[in-house]
Amino acid sequence: MALIGKRVAQVEIKSKGDIFHELWKSNPHQIPSLTPTTIQNCQTHDGEVGSLGSVLLWNYSLDGKDCVAKTLVKDINEAKKSVTFEVLEGDLMEQYKSFVMHVHVDKHGSNNLVTWTVEYEKLSPSVPDPDTLMDFYKKVAKDIETHHLQN
Incomplete structure (x- = not known):
């Protein structure tokens, strides 16, 4: 069983892709108010947001468990509307040696495609692939979309 892996999840959203990208790039502290059942808190630990x-620092719920993650903003690509986060500390690091998450938005008129890509290395072959986390990311995207369509 391979220890290094990659997972991709895509969600079509009707809300504006630029707003979604700006949220993850410049306003991540607003995300908990848009999806409070999945992400409860986001605080800047070091540096300047954006x-x-x-x-x-993130507080979130995954599989019924309260979790934390400390992430580094590793890349921001305006042309591709993508932001890359590397997990430095937290619950995921109990199972993974490395964990990097990319969120990317493709804009297509009134419909936009959000793509979540995670690249990871497991600590052992018995560690499951992060499939429930991919479902988590899809739910986050849909919660954000629902909020923006209501306003």
């Missing part, structure tokens, strides 16, 4: 090298 800039490379900033570190964010």
Whole structure:
């Protein structure tokens, strides 16, 4: 069984892709108010929000468990509407040696495609692939979409 893996999840949204990208890039602290059942808190730990090298602390619920993650903003690509986060500390690091998450938005008129890609290395072959986390990301995207369509 391979220890290094990659998972991709895509969600079509009707809300504006630019808004979605800006939220993850410049306003991640607003995300908990848009999807409170999945993400409860996001705080800046170090650096300036919206800039490379900033570190964010997240509180979230996954599989009925309260979890934490400290992430580094590793890349922001305006042309591709993508943001890359590397998990530095937290619950995921109990199972994974490395964990990097990319969120990318493709804009197509009134419909936009959000793509979540995770690249990871497991600590052992018995560690499950992060499939429930991919479902988590889909739910987050739909919660954000629902909020923006209501306003």
